[in-house]
Amino acid sequence: MGMKQVHLSLVAIAGIVLLTPAPIRAHHAFAAEFDANRPVAVKGVIARVDWINPHAWIHVDVKNAEGRVERWMFELGGPGPLTRRGVTKNIPDLKPGTEITAEGFLSKGQPRRANGRVLKYLDGHTLFVGSQGTGAPVDGRDPSERQ
Numbered sequence: 001m002g003m004k005q006v007h008l009s010l011v012a013i014a015g016i017v018l019l020t021p022a023p024i025r026a027h028h029a030f031a032a033e034f035d036a037n038r039p040v041a042v043k044g045v046i047a048r049v050d051w052i053n054p055h056a057w058i059h060v061d062v063k064n065a066e067g068r069v070e071r072w073m074f075e076l077g078g079p080g081p082l083t084r085r086g087v088t089k090n091i092p093d094l095k096p097g098t099e100i101t102a103e104g105f106l107s108k109g110q111p112r113r114a115n116g117r118v119l120k121y122l123d124g125h126t127l128f129v130g131s132q133g134t135g136a137p138v139d140g141r142d143p144s145e146r147q
Helices: 003-019 079-084
Strands: 034-050 057-063 069-075 099-107 113-121 126-128
Touching (some): 034 069, 069 099
Parallel strands (some): 069 113
Antiparallel strands (some): 034 099, 057 069
């Protein structure tokens, strides 16, 4: 293969790489989308759970001060890490209609959206649903161990 052919091959490969669509929403660090200085806790009812990659989502219906229902979205950890911790989409704790208090940190730009850390239940038990290794507050520890 001559130098001209090698050069053309490299140009073709570079063109293919540049024209290949990137994922629409790449995986992100906590600080890129959420604000550690804006913790939030909302009490409501689980409406839906989306068990998708790279992060699962829980949708919570919350009554606002005027009595209207607002849908909140909490980003959870990924399905793989959650499953390894025993949290699966089929556990009773994530069943639609279940009353919870969802705690996390508000989005920097999306209303009623947050990074979920803990779900608290009426009987007092908690479920850690956050991502680990993202730089979020109390990252890597059980949030019930807060100081």
